[in-house]
Amino acid sequence: MLAAAAVPLFLLMMQAPSGDSIYAGQCAICHGQRGEGGRGPSLNRTKLRHASDDTALRRIIRHGLPGTGMPATWLNEVELVEVAGFVRSLSNARKPQAELPGNAERGRAIFAGKGACVQCHVVNGAGGAFGPALTGIAAQRSAGHLRQSIVDPGADVPPSFVLLRAETAGGRTVTGARVNEDTFSVQIRDAAGTLHSFWKTELKMLKKELGKSAMPSYATSLTGPELDDLVRYLAGLGETEAQ
Ligand code: HEC
Ligand code: HEC
The missing domain is CATH 2.30.30.100 (SH3 type barrels.)
Incomplete structure:
Protein backbone atom coordinates (compact mmCIF):
# COMPACT_ATOMS: atom_id res chain seq x y z
CA MET A 1 0.00 0.00 0.00
CA LEU A 2 1.25 3.51 -0.80
CA ALA A 3 1.93 5.92 2.04
CA ALA A 4 -1.49 7.32 2.67
CA ALA A 5 -0.28 10.84 3.51
CA ALA A 6 1.30 11.36 0.08
CA VAL A 7 -1.73 10.32 -1.93
CA PRO A 8 -4.95 12.27 -2.15
CA LEU A 9 -7.76 10.40 -0.43
CA PHE A 10 -9.87 10.21 -3.57
CA LEU A 11 -7.09 8.30 -5.35
CA LEU A 12 -6.99 5.79 -2.51
CA MET A 13 -10.73 5.49 -2.73
CA MET A 14 -10.44 4.74 -6.44
CA GLN A 15 -7.83 2.04 -5.88
CA ALA A 16 -9.51 0.43 -2.94
CA PRO A 17 -11.40 -2.75 -3.61
CA SER A 18 -15.10 -2.12 -3.15
CA GLY A 19 -16.81 -3.00 0.11
CA ASP A 20 -18.81 -5.77 -1.48
CA SER A 21 -15.74 -7.50 -2.89
CA ILE A 22 -13.91 -7.30 0.45
CA TYR A 23 -16.99 -8.66 2.13
CA ALA A 24 -17.37 -11.50 -0.39
CA GLY A 25 -13.70 -12.43 0.03
CA GLN A 26 -13.27 -12.15 3.80
CA CYS A 27 -16.60 -12.10 5.59
CA ALA A 28 -19.19 -14.07 3.61
CA ILE A 29 -17.69 -17.41 4.63
CA CYS A 30 -18.93 -16.84 8.20
CA HIS A 31 -21.67 -14.22 7.82
CA GLY A 32 -23.31 -15.43 4.58
CA GLN A 33 -23.26 -13.90 1.07
CA ARG A 34 -26.03 -11.43 1.92
CA GLY A 35 -25.37 -11.18 5.65
CA GLU A 36 -27.86 -13.88 6.51
CA GLY A 37 -25.42 -15.47 8.97
CA GLY A 38 -23.73 -18.85 9.32
CA ARG A 39 -20.94 -19.66 11.72
CA GLY A 40 -21.17 -15.98 12.58
CA PRO A 41 -24.34 -14.01 13.32
CA SER A 42 -26.50 -12.38 10.66
CA LEU A 43 -25.38 -8.85 9.78
CA ASN A 44 -28.44 -7.78 7.78
CA ARG A 45 -29.90 -6.12 10.85
CA THR A 46 -30.35 -2.40 11.49
CA LYS A 47 -29.02 -2.87 15.04
CA LEU A 48 -25.79 -4.74 15.65
CA ARG A 49 -25.07 -5.83 19.20
CA HIS A 50 -21.45 -4.73 19.32
CA ALA A 51 -21.61 -1.88 16.84
CA SER A 52 -23.90 0.91 17.95
CA ASP A 53 -22.22 3.35 15.54
CA ASP A 54 -19.87 3.29 12.55
CA THR A 55 -16.74 3.89 14.64
CA ALA A 56 -17.52 0.84 16.74
CA LEU A 57 -18.29 -1.15 13.61
CA ARG A 58 -14.93 -0.32 12.02
CA ARG A 59 -13.15 -1.10 15.29
CA ILE A 60 -14.75 -4.56 15.45
CA ILE A 61 -13.88 -5.29 11.84
CA ARG A 62 -10.28 -4.21 12.40
CA HIS A 63 -9.63 -5.85 15.76
CA GLY A 64 -12.15 -8.69 15.78
CA LEU A 65 -13.85 -9.78 18.99
CA PRO A 66 -11.20 -11.68 20.94
CA GLY A 67 -12.24 -15.08 22.19
CA THR A 68 -15.36 -15.33 20.01
CA GLY A 69 -14.31 -16.59 16.59
CA MET A 70 -14.62 -13.13 15.03
CA PRO A 71 -11.07 -12.57 13.66
CA ALA A 72 -9.11 -9.33 13.27
CA THR A 73 -8.35 -8.14 9.72
CA TRP A 74 -5.53 -6.30 7.98
CA LEU A 75 -7.71 -3.80 6.13
CA ASN A 76 -6.55 -0.18 5.84
CA GLU A 77 -8.71 2.82 6.80
CA VAL A 78 -10.25 3.20 3.36
CA GLU A 79 -11.04 -0.48 3.05
CA LEU A 80 -12.54 -0.43 6.54
CA VAL A 81 -14.84 2.42 5.55
CA GLU A 82 -15.82 0.56 2.38
CA VAL A 83 -16.60 -2.75 4.04
CA ALA A 84 -18.34 -1.13 7.02
CA GLY A 85 -20.53 0.78 4.56
CA PHE A 86 -21.34 -2.45 2.80
CA VAL A 87 -22.26 -4.12 6.11
CA ARG A 88 -24.61 -1.20 6.86
CA SER A 89 -26.21 -1.60 3.43
CA LEU A 90 -27.04 -5.25 4.11
CA SER A 91 -29.99 -4.34 6.28
CA ASN A 92 -31.64 -2.69 3.23
CA ALA A 93 -31.36 -5.90 1.26
CA ARG A 94 -32.96 -7.90 4.01
CA LYS A 95 -35.93 -9.96 2.91
CA PRO A 96 -38.70 -10.42 5.41
CA GLN A 97 -37.57 -13.49 7.34
CA ALA A 98 -39.67 -16.56 6.99
CA GLU A 99 -40.55 -17.58 10.52
CA LEU A 100 -38.69 -20.61 11.75
CA PRO A 101 -40.78 -23.74 12.04
CA GLY A 102 -41.12 -25.46 15.38
CA ASN A 103 -42.15 -24.49 18.87
CA ALA A 104 -39.71 -23.01 21.39
CA GLU A 105 -41.52 -24.35 24.45
CA ARG A 106 -41.41 -27.91 23.13
CA GLY A 107 -37.77 -27.31 22.18
CA ARG A 108 -36.96 -26.28 25.74
CA ALA A 109 -38.53 -29.53 26.98
CA ILE A 110 -36.47 -31.62 24.53
CA PHE A 111 -33.33 -29.75 25.58
CA ALA A 112 -33.88 -30.75 29.21
CA GLY A 113 -35.55 -34.13 28.55
CA LYS A 114 -35.26 -36.38 25.54
CA GLY A 115 -32.15 -34.70 24.09
CA ALA A 116 -30.41 -34.46 27.49
CA CYS A 117 -28.58 -31.45 26.09
CA VAL A 118 -28.61 -29.85 29.53
CA GLN A 119 -26.22 -32.59 30.68
CA CYS A 120 -23.43 -30.87 28.73
CA HIS A 121 -24.67 -27.32 28.10
CA VAL A 122 -25.46 -24.41 30.40
CA VAL A 123 -28.40 -22.19 29.49
CA ASN A 124 -29.07 -19.23 31.79
CA GLY A 125 -26.92 -20.60 34.59
CA ALA A 126 -28.17 -24.20 34.71
CA GLY A 127 -26.62 -27.28 33.10
CA GLY A 128 -23.39 -29.17 32.60
CA ALA A 129 -20.09 -27.48 31.80
CA PHE A 130 -18.65 -30.06 29.39
CA GLY A 131 -19.84 -28.32 26.23
CA PRO A 132 -19.89 -24.57 25.58
CA ALA A 133 -22.56 -22.48 27.31
CA LEU A 134 -25.44 -21.74 24.93
CA THR A 135 -26.96 -18.78 26.78
CA GLY A 136 -26.32 -16.17 24.08
CA ILE A 137 -25.83 -18.54 21.16
CA ALA A 138 -28.47 -17.00 18.88
CA ALA A 139 -26.46 -13.79 18.72
CA GLN A 140 -23.44 -15.73 17.50
CA ARG A 141 -24.76 -18.26 14.98
CA SER A 142 -27.51 -18.54 12.40
CA ALA A 143 -30.39 -20.98 12.85
CA GLY A 144 -29.05 -23.09 9.98
CA HIS A 145 -25.69 -23.39 11.68
CA LEU A 146 -27.32 -24.34 14.98
CA ARG A 147 -29.22 -27.11 13.22
CA GLN A 148 -26.01 -28.38 11.66
CA SER A 149 -24.32 -28.39 15.10
CA ILE A 150 -26.98 -30.82 16.32
CA VAL A 151 -27.12 -33.26 13.41
CA ASP A 152 -23.46 -33.07 12.39
CA PRO A 153 -21.44 -31.77 15.37
CA GLY A 154 -18.08 -32.57 13.79
CA ALA A 155 -18.72 -30.33 10.76
CA ASP A 156 -17.54 -27.18 12.51
CA VAL A 157 -16.14 -27.54 16.01
CA PRO A 158 -15.86 -24.09 17.65
CA PRO A 159 -12.17 -23.08 17.81
CA SER A 160 -12.40 -22.38 21.53
CA PHE A 161 -13.13 -26.05 22.19
CA VAL A 162 -10.20 -28.48 22.32
CA GLU A 209 -8.28 -34.77 18.87
CA LEU A 210 -8.34 -32.11 16.18
CA GLY A 211 -11.60 -31.48 14.39
CA LYS A 212 -13.33 -34.21 16.37
CA SER A 213 -16.53 -33.48 18.17
CA ALA A 214 -17.23 -34.73 21.66
CA MET A 215 -20.93 -34.23 21.06
CA PRO A 216 -23.11 -37.10 19.87
CA SER A 217 -24.99 -36.57 16.60
CA TYR A 218 -28.76 -36.39 16.91
CA ALA A 219 -29.40 -36.99 13.21
CA THR A 220 -31.24 -40.25 13.91
CA SER A 221 -32.29 -40.00 17.57
CA LEU A 222 -34.46 -36.90 17.07
CA THR A 223 -37.24 -36.56 14.51
CA GLY A 224 -37.42 -33.67 12.03
CA PRO A 225 -40.15 -31.86 13.97
CA GLU A 226 -38.18 -32.31 17.22
CA LEU A 227 -35.15 -30.73 15.55
CA ASP A 228 -37.33 -27.83 14.40
CA ASP A 229 -38.47 -27.31 17.99
CA LEU A 230 -34.91 -27.38 19.36
CA VAL A 231 -33.57 -24.97 16.75
CA ARG A 232 -36.51 -22.65 17.38
CA TYR A 233 -35.70 -22.72 21.11
CA LEU A 234 -31.95 -22.13 20.59
CA ALA A 235 -32.61 -19.36 18.05
CA GLY A 236 -34.46 -17.49 20.77
CA LEU A 237 -31.52 -17.60 23.18
CA GLY A 238 -29.60 -14.40 23.04
CA GLU A 239 -32.04 -11.69 22.06
CA THR A 240 -32.77 -10.64 25.63
CA GLU A 241 -29.14 -11.02 26.72
CA ALA A 242 -27.83 -8.84 23.88
CA GLN A 243 -26.88 -5.41 25.15
C1 HEC B 1 -14.16 -17.14 10.93
C2 HEC B 1 -15.49 -16.55 10.95
C3 HEC B 1 -15.66 -15.06 10.80
C4 HEC B 1 -15.14 -14.23 9.82
C5 HEC B 1 -14.21 -14.61 8.67
C6 HEC B 1 -15.68 -12.92 10.07
N1 HEC B 1 -16.50 -12.96 11.17
FE1 HEC B 1 -17.54 -11.41 11.96
N2 HEC B 1 -18.13 -12.57 13.53
C7 HEC B 1 -17.91 -13.92 13.65
C8 HEC B 1 -18.51 -14.41 14.88
C9 HEC B 1 -18.48 -15.84 15.41
C10 HEC B 1 -19.12 -13.29 15.49
C11 HEC B 1 -19.90 -13.29 16.81
C12 HEC B 1 -19.03 -12.89 17.95
C13 HEC B 1 -19.79 -12.92 19.23
O1 HEC B 1 -20.54 -11.97 19.50
O2 HEC B 1 -19.65 -13.89 19.96
C14 HEC B 1 -18.87 -12.15 14.60
C15 HEC B 1 -19.32 -10.87 14.85
C16 HEC B 1 -19.25 -9.83 13.93
C17 HEC B 1 -19.85 -8.53 14.11
C18 HEC B 1 -20.65 -8.08 15.32
C19 HEC B 1 -22.11 -8.39 15.11
C20 HEC B 1 -22.99 -7.76 16.16
O3 HEC B 1 -24.16 -8.17 16.26
O4 HEC B 1 -22.56 -6.83 16.84
C21 HEC B 1 -19.58 -7.80 12.98
C22 HEC B 1 -20.04 -6.38 12.69
C23 HEC B 1 -18.80 -8.64 12.11
N3 HEC B 1 -18.61 -9.86 12.71
C24 HEC B 1 -18.34 -8.24 10.86
C25 HEC B 1 -17.45 -8.98 10.09
C26 HEC B 1 -16.85 -8.51 8.86
C27 HEC B 1 -17.16 -7.19 8.20
C28 HEC B 1 -16.00 -9.50 8.44
C29 HEC B 1 -15.07 -9.49 7.24
C30 HEC B 1 -14.09 -8.43 7.18
C31 HEC B 1 -16.11 -10.60 9.39
N4 HEC B 1 -16.99 -10.24 10.37
C32 HEC B 1 -15.42 -11.80 9.29
C33 HEC B 1 -17.21 -14.70 12.76
C34 HEC B 1 -16.50 -14.24 11.65
C1 HEC C 1 -21.92 -35.37 25.81
C2 HEC C 1 -22.05 -33.94 25.88
C3 HEC C 1 -22.98 -33.23 24.93
C4 HEC C 1 -24.33 -33.44 24.74
C5 HEC C 1 -25.22 -34.47 25.38
C6 HEC C 1 -24.76 -32.39 23.81
N1 HEC C 1 -23.70 -31.59 23.45
FE1 HEC C 1 -23.77 -29.99 22.23
N2 HEC C 1 -21.74 -29.81 22.32
C7 HEC C 1 -20.93 -30.57 23.14
C8 HEC C 1 -19.55 -30.15 22.95
C9 HEC C 1 -18.34 -30.73 23.65
C10 HEC C 1 -19.57 -29.10 21.98
C11 HEC C 1 -18.37 -28.28 21.48
C12 HEC C 1 -17.69 -28.66 20.25
C13 HEC C 1 -17.88 -30.00 19.68
O1 HEC C 1 -17.26 -30.95 20.18
O2 HEC C 1 -18.66 -30.12 18.71
C14 HEC C 1 -20.97 -28.92 21.61
C15 HEC C 1 -21.42 -27.98 20.69
C16 HEC C 1 -22.77 -27.65 20.52
C17 HEC C 1 -23.25 -26.54 19.73
C18 HEC C 1 -22.38 -25.54 18.96
C19 HEC C 1 -22.00 -24.39 19.84
C20 HEC C 1 -21.26 -23.31 19.08
O3 HEC C 1 -20.57 -22.51 19.74
O4 HEC C 1 -21.38 -23.23 17.85
C21 HEC C 1 -24.62 -26.54 19.81
C22 HEC C 1 -25.58 -25.57 19.16
C23 HEC C 1 -24.99 -27.67 20.65
N3 HEC C 1 -23.84 -28.30 21.05
C24 HEC C 1 -26.30 -28.01 20.96
C25 HEC C 1 -26.66 -29.19 21.60
C26 HEC C 1 -28.01 -29.67 21.71
C27 HEC C 1 -29.23 -28.94 21.21
C28 HEC C 1 -27.94 -30.88 22.36
C29 HEC C 1 -29.08 -31.82 22.69
C30 HEC C 1 -29.91 -32.25 21.59
C31 HEC C 1 -26.55 -31.13 22.68
N4 HEC C 1 -25.79 -30.09 22.19
C32 HEC C 1 -26.06 -32.24 23.37
C33 HEC C 1 -21.32 -31.56 24.01
C34 HEC C 1 -22.60 -32.10 24.11
Whole structure:
Protein backbone atom coordinates (compact mmCIF):
# COMPACT_ATOMS: atom_id res chain seq x y z
CA MET A 1 0.00 0.00 0.00
CA LEU A 2 1.25 3.51 -0.80
CA ALA A 3 1.93 5.92 2.04
CA ALA A 4 -1.49 7.32 2.67
CA ALA A 5 -0.28 10.84 3.51
CA ALA A 6 1.30 11.36 0.08
CA VAL A 7 -1.73 10.32 -1.93
CA PRO A 8 -4.95 12.27 -2.15
CA LEU A 9 -7.76 10.40 -0.43
CA PHE A 10 -9.87 10.21 -3.57
CA LEU A 11 -7.09 8.30 -5.35
CA LEU A 12 -6.99 5.79 -2.51
CA MET A 13 -10.73 5.49 -2.73
CA MET A 14 -10.44 4.74 -6.44
CA GLN A 15 -7.83 2.04 -5.88
CA ALA A 16 -9.51 0.43 -2.94
CA PRO A 17 -11.40 -2.75 -3.61
CA SER A 18 -15.10 -2.12 -3.15
CA GLY A 19 -16.81 -3.00 0.11
CA ASP A 20 -18.81 -5.77 -1.48
CA SER A 21 -15.74 -7.50 -2.89
CA ILE A 22 -13.91 -7.30 0.45
CA TYR A 23 -16.99 -8.66 2.13
CA ALA A 24 -17.37 -11.50 -0.39
CA GLY A 25 -13.70 -12.43 0.03
CA GLN A 26 -13.27 -12.15 3.80
CA CYS A 27 -16.60 -12.10 5.59
CA ALA A 28 -19.19 -14.07 3.61
CA ILE A 29 -17.69 -17.41 4.63
CA CYS A 30 -18.93 -16.84 8.20
CA HIS A 31 -21.67 -14.22 7.82
CA GLY A 32 -23.31 -15.43 4.58
CA GLN A 33 -23.26 -13.90 1.07
CA ARG A 34 -26.03 -11.43 1.92
CA GLY A 35 -25.37 -11.18 5.65
CA GLU A 36 -27.86 -13.88 6.51
CA GLY A 37 -25.42 -15.47 8.97
CA GLY A 38 -23.73 -18.85 9.32
CA ARG A 39 -20.94 -19.66 11.72
CA GLY A 40 -21.17 -15.98 12.58
CA PRO A 41 -24.34 -14.01 13.32
CA SER A 42 -26.50 -12.38 10.66
CA LEU A 43 -25.38 -8.85 9.78
CA ASN A 44 -28.44 -7.78 7.78
CA ARG A 45 -29.90 -6.12 10.85
CA THR A 46 -30.35 -2.40 11.49
CA LYS A 47 -29.02 -2.87 15.04
CA LEU A 48 -25.79 -4.74 15.65
CA ARG A 49 -25.07 -5.83 19.20
CA HIS A 50 -21.45 -4.73 19.32
CA ALA A 51 -21.61 -1.88 16.84
CA SER A 52 -23.90 0.91 17.95
CA ASP A 53 -22.22 3.35 15.54
CA ASP A 54 -19.87 3.29 12.55
CA THR A 55 -16.74 3.89 14.64
CA ALA A 56 -17.52 0.84 16.74
CA LEU A 57 -18.29 -1.15 13.61
CA ARG A 58 -14.93 -0.32 12.02
CA ARG A 59 -13.15 -1.10 15.29
CA ILE A 60 -14.75 -4.56 15.45
CA ILE A 61 -13.88 -5.29 11.84
CA ARG A 62 -10.28 -4.21 12.40
CA HIS A 63 -9.63 -5.85 15.76
CA GLY A 64 -12.15 -8.69 15.78
CA LEU A 65 -13.85 -9.78 18.99
CA PRO A 66 -11.20 -11.68 20.94
CA GLY A 67 -12.24 -15.08 22.19
CA THR A 68 -15.36 -15.33 20.01
CA GLY A 69 -14.31 -16.59 16.59
CA MET A 70 -14.62 -13.13 15.03
CA PRO A 71 -11.07 -12.57 13.66
CA ALA A 72 -9.11 -9.33 13.27
CA THR A 73 -8.35 -8.14 9.72
CA TRP A 74 -5.53 -6.30 7.98
CA LEU A 75 -7.71 -3.80 6.13
CA ASN A 76 -6.55 -0.18 5.84
CA GLU A 77 -8.71 2.82 6.80
CA VAL A 78 -10.25 3.20 3.36
CA GLU A 79 -11.04 -0.48 3.05
CA LEU A 80 -12.54 -0.43 6.54
CA VAL A 81 -14.84 2.42 5.55
CA GLU A 82 -15.82 0.56 2.38
CA VAL A 83 -16.60 -2.75 4.04
CA ALA A 84 -18.34 -1.13 7.02
CA GLY A 85 -20.53 0.78 4.56
CA PHE A 86 -21.34 -2.45 2.80
CA VAL A 87 -22.26 -4.12 6.11
CA ARG A 88 -24.61 -1.20 6.86
CA SER A 89 -26.21 -1.60 3.43
CA LEU A 90 -27.04 -5.25 4.11
CA SER A 91 -29.99 -4.34 6.28
CA ASN A 92 -31.64 -2.69 3.23
CA ALA A 93 -31.36 -5.90 1.26
CA ARG A 94 -32.96 -7.90 4.01
CA LYS A 95 -35.93 -9.96 2.91
CA PRO A 96 -38.70 -10.42 5.41
CA GLN A 97 -37.57 -13.49 7.34
CA ALA A 98 -39.67 -16.56 6.99
CA GLU A 99 -40.55 -17.58 10.52
CA LEU A 100 -38.69 -20.61 11.75
CA PRO A 101 -40.78 -23.74 12.04
CA GLY A 102 -41.12 -25.46 15.38
CA ASN A 103 -42.15 -24.49 18.87
CA ALA A 104 -39.71 -23.01 21.39
CA GLU A 105 -41.52 -24.35 24.45
CA ARG A 106 -41.41 -27.91 23.13
CA GLY A 107 -37.77 -27.31 22.18
CA ARG A 108 -36.96 -26.28 25.74
CA ALA A 109 -38.53 -29.53 26.98
CA ILE A 110 -36.47 -31.62 24.53
CA PHE A 111 -33.33 -29.75 25.58
CA ALA A 112 -33.88 -30.75 29.21
CA GLY A 113 -35.55 -34.13 28.55
CA LYS A 114 -35.26 -36.38 25.54
CA GLY A 115 -32.15 -34.70 24.09
CA ALA A 116 -30.41 -34.46 27.49
CA CYS A 117 -28.58 -31.45 26.09
CA VAL A 118 -28.61 -29.85 29.53
CA GLN A 119 -26.22 -32.59 30.68
CA CYS A 120 -23.43 -30.87 28.73
CA HIS A 121 -24.67 -27.32 28.10
CA VAL A 122 -25.46 -24.41 30.40
CA VAL A 123 -28.40 -22.19 29.49
CA ASN A 124 -29.07 -19.23 31.79
CA GLY A 125 -26.92 -20.60 34.59
CA ALA A 126 -28.17 -24.20 34.71
CA GLY A 127 -26.62 -27.28 33.10
CA GLY A 128 -23.39 -29.17 32.60
CA ALA A 129 -20.09 -27.48 31.80
CA PHE A 130 -18.65 -30.06 29.39
CA GLY A 131 -19.84 -28.32 26.23
CA PRO A 132 -19.89 -24.57 25.58
CA ALA A 133 -22.56 -22.48 27.31
CA LEU A 134 -25.44 -21.74 24.93
CA THR A 135 -26.96 -18.78 26.78
CA GLY A 136 -26.32 -16.17 24.08
CA ILE A 137 -25.83 -18.54 21.16
CA ALA A 138 -28.47 -17.00 18.88
CA ALA A 139 -26.46 -13.79 18.72
CA GLN A 140 -23.44 -15.73 17.50
CA ARG A 141 -24.76 -18.26 14.98
CA SER A 142 -27.51 -18.54 12.40
CA ALA A 143 -30.39 -20.98 12.85
CA GLY A 144 -29.05 -23.09 9.98
CA HIS A 145 -25.69 -23.39 11.68
CA LEU A 146 -27.32 -24.34 14.98
CA ARG A 147 -29.22 -27.11 13.22
CA GLN A 148 -26.01 -28.38 11.66
CA SER A 149 -24.32 -28.39 15.10
CA ILE A 150 -26.98 -30.82 16.32
CA VAL A 151 -27.12 -33.26 13.41
CA ASP A 152 -23.46 -33.07 12.39
CA PRO A 153 -21.44 -31.77 15.37
CA GLY A 154 -18.08 -32.57 13.79
CA ALA A 155 -18.72 -30.33 10.76
CA ASP A 156 -17.54 -27.18 12.51
CA VAL A 157 -16.14 -27.54 16.01
CA PRO A 158 -15.86 -24.09 17.65
CA PRO A 159 -12.17 -23.08 17.81
CA SER A 160 -12.40 -22.38 21.53
CA PHE A 161 -13.13 -26.05 22.19
CA VAL A 162 -10.20 -28.48 22.32
CA LEU A 163 -10.80 -32.18 22.85
CA LEU A 164 -7.88 -33.94 24.57
CA ARG A 165 -7.04 -37.58 25.12
CA ALA A 166 -4.64 -38.39 27.93
CA GLU A 167 -3.18 -41.73 28.87
CA THR A 168 -1.47 -42.17 32.22
CA ALA A 169 1.61 -44.30 32.77
CA GLY A 170 -0.74 -46.73 34.51
CA GLY A 171 -2.75 -47.14 31.32
CA ARG A 172 -5.84 -45.12 32.32
CA THR A 173 -7.33 -43.06 29.47
CA VAL A 174 -9.29 -39.85 29.91
CA THR A 175 -10.95 -37.99 27.06
CA GLY A 176 -12.52 -34.60 27.50
CA ALA A 177 -12.47 -30.86 27.05
CA ARG A 178 -9.33 -28.89 27.85
CA VAL A 179 -10.06 -26.60 30.76
CA ASN A 180 -6.52 -25.46 31.40
CA GLU A 181 -3.02 -26.32 30.29
CA ASP A 182 0.43 -25.02 31.10
CA THR A 183 3.94 -26.36 30.68
CA PHE A 184 3.68 -28.78 33.58
CA SER A 185 0.05 -29.70 34.04
CA VAL A 186 -3.25 -30.12 32.27
CA GLN A 187 -6.89 -30.15 33.42
CA ILE A 188 -9.50 -32.07 31.45
CA ARG A 189 -13.26 -32.22 31.99
CA ASP A 190 -14.83 -35.50 30.87
CA ALA A 191 -18.37 -35.88 29.50
CA ALA A 192 -19.71 -36.78 32.94
CA GLY A 193 -18.47 -33.39 34.16
CA THR A 194 -15.62 -34.74 36.29
CA LEU A 195 -12.50 -32.62 36.31
CA HIS A 196 -9.19 -34.51 35.97
CA SER A 197 -5.87 -32.89 36.76
CA PHE A 198 -2.57 -34.39 35.64
CA TRP A 199 1.10 -33.55 35.89
CA LYS A 200 2.46 -33.99 32.40
CA THR A 201 5.28 -36.12 33.75
CA GLU A 202 2.75 -38.77 34.82
CA LEU A 203 1.29 -39.05 31.32
CA LYS A 204 2.38 -41.52 28.70
CA MET A 205 0.43 -39.65 26.03
CA LEU A 206 -1.44 -36.37 25.60
CA LYS A 207 -3.15 -35.86 22.25
CA LYS A 208 -5.36 -33.21 20.71
CA GLU A 209 -8.28 -34.77 18.87
CA LEU A 210 -8.34 -32.11 16.18
CA GLY A 211 -11.60 -31.48 14.39
CA LYS A 212 -13.33 -34.21 16.37
CA SER A 213 -16.53 -33.48 18.17
CA ALA A 214 -17.23 -34.73 21.66
CA MET A 215 -20.93 -34.23 21.06
CA PRO A 216 -23.11 -37.10 19.87
CA SER A 217 -24.99 -36.57 16.60
CA TYR A 218 -28.76 -36.39 16.91
CA ALA A 219 -29.40 -36.99 13.21
CA THR A 220 -31.24 -40.25 13.91
CA SER A 221 -32.29 -40.00 17.57
CA LEU A 222 -34.46 -36.90 17.07
CA THR A 223 -37.24 -36.56 14.51
CA GLY A 224 -37.42 -33.67 12.03
CA PRO A 225 -40.15 -31.86 13.97
CA GLU A 226 -38.18 -32.31 17.22
CA LEU A 227 -35.15 -30.73 15.55
CA ASP A 228 -37.33 -27.83 14.40
CA ASP A 229 -38.47 -27.31 17.99
CA LEU A 230 -34.91 -27.38 19.36
CA VAL A 231 -33.57 -24.97 16.75
CA ARG A 232 -36.51 -22.65 17.38
CA TYR A 233 -35.70 -22.72 21.11
CA LEU A 234 -31.95 -22.13 20.59
CA ALA A 235 -32.61 -19.36 18.05
CA GLY A 236 -34.46 -17.49 20.77
CA LEU A 237 -31.52 -17.60 23.18
CA GLY A 238 -29.60 -14.40 23.04
CA GLU A 239 -32.04 -11.69 22.06
CA THR A 240 -32.77 -10.64 25.63
CA GLU A 241 -29.14 -11.02 26.72
CA ALA A 242 -27.83 -8.84 23.88
CA GLN A 243 -26.88 -5.41 25.15
C1 HEC B 1 -14.16 -17.14 10.93
C2 HEC B 1 -15.49 -16.55 10.95
C3 HEC B 1 -15.66 -15.06 10.80
C4 HEC B 1 -15.14 -14.23 9.82
C5 HEC B 1 -14.21 -14.61 8.67
C6 HEC B 1 -15.68 -12.92 10.07
N1 HEC B 1 -16.50 -12.96 11.17
FE1 HEC B 1 -17.54 -11.41 11.96
N2 HEC B 1 -18.13 -12.57 13.53
C7 HEC B 1 -17.91 -13.92 13.65
C8 HEC B 1 -18.51 -14.41 14.88
C9 HEC B 1 -18.48 -15.84 15.41
C10 HEC B 1 -19.12 -13.29 15.49
C11 HEC B 1 -19.90 -13.29 16.81
C12 HEC B 1 -19.03 -12.89 17.95
C13 HEC B 1 -19.79 -12.92 19.23
O1 HEC B 1 -20.54 -11.97 19.50
O2 HEC B 1 -19.65 -13.89 19.96
C14 HEC B 1 -18.87 -12.15 14.60
C15 HEC B 1 -19.32 -10.87 14.85
C16 HEC B 1 -19.25 -9.83 13.93
C17 HEC B 1 -19.85 -8.53 14.11
C18 HEC B 1 -20.65 -8.08 15.32
C19 HEC B 1 -22.11 -8.39 15.11
C20 HEC B 1 -22.99 -7.76 16.16
O3 HEC B 1 -24.16 -8.17 16.26
O4 HEC B 1 -22.56 -6.83 16.84
C21 HEC B 1 -19.58 -7.80 12.98
C22 HEC B 1 -20.04 -6.38 12.69
C23 HEC B 1 -18.80 -8.64 12.11
N3 HEC B 1 -18.61 -9.86 12.71
C24 HEC B 1 -18.34 -8.24 10.86
C25 HEC B 1 -17.45 -8.98 10.09
C26 HEC B 1 -16.85 -8.51 8.86
C27 HEC B 1 -17.16 -7.19 8.20
C28 HEC B 1 -16.00 -9.50 8.44
C29 HEC B 1 -15.07 -9.49 7.24
C30 HEC B 1 -14.09 -8.43 7.18
C31 HEC B 1 -16.11 -10.60 9.39
N4 HEC B 1 -16.99 -10.24 10.37
C32 HEC B 1 -15.42 -11.80 9.29
C33 HEC B 1 -17.21 -14.70 12.76
C34 HEC B 1 -16.50 -14.24 11.65
C1 HEC C 1 -21.92 -35.37 25.81
C2 HEC C 1 -22.05 -33.94 25.88
C3 HEC C 1 -22.98 -33.23 24.93
C4 HEC C 1 -24.33 -33.44 24.74
C5 HEC C 1 -25.22 -34.47 25.38
C6 HEC C 1 -24.76 -32.39 23.81
N1 HEC C 1 -23.70 -31.59 23.45
FE1 HEC C 1 -23.77 -29.99 22.23
N2 HEC C 1 -21.74 -29.81 22.32
C7 HEC C 1 -20.93 -30.57 23.14
C8 HEC C 1 -19.55 -30.15 22.95
C9 HEC C 1 -18.34 -30.73 23.65
C10 HEC C 1 -19.57 -29.10 21.98
C11 HEC C 1 -18.37 -28.28 21.48
C12 HEC C 1 -17.69 -28.66 20.25
C13 HEC C 1 -17.88 -30.00 19.68
O1 HEC C 1 -17.26 -30.95 20.18
O2 HEC C 1 -18.66 -30.12 18.71
C14 HEC C 1 -20.97 -28.92 21.61
C15 HEC C 1 -21.42 -27.98 20.69
C16 HEC C 1 -22.77 -27.65 20.52
C17 HEC C 1 -23.25 -26.54 19.73
C18 HEC C 1 -22.38 -25.54 18.96
C19 HEC C 1 -22.00 -24.39 19.84
C20 HEC C 1 -21.26 -23.31 19.08
O3 HEC C 1 -20.57 -22.51 19.74
O4 HEC C 1 -21.38 -23.23 17.85
C21 HEC C 1 -24.62 -26.54 19.81
C22 HEC C 1 -25.58 -25.57 19.16
C23 HEC C 1 -24.99 -27.67 20.65
N3 HEC C 1 -23.84 -28.30 21.05
C24 HEC C 1 -26.30 -28.01 20.96
C25 HEC C 1 -26.66 -29.19 21.60
C26 HEC C 1 -28.01 -29.67 21.71
C27 HEC C 1 -29.23 -28.94 21.21
C28 HEC C 1 -27.94 -30.88 22.36
C29 HEC C 1 -29.08 -31.82 22.69
C30 HEC C 1 -29.91 -32.25 21.59
C31 HEC C 1 -26.55 -31.13 22.68
N4 HEC C 1 -25.79 -30.09 22.19
C32 HEC C 1 -26.06 -32.24 23.37
C33 HEC C 1 -21.32 -31.56 24.01
C34 HEC C 1 -22.60 -32.10 24.11
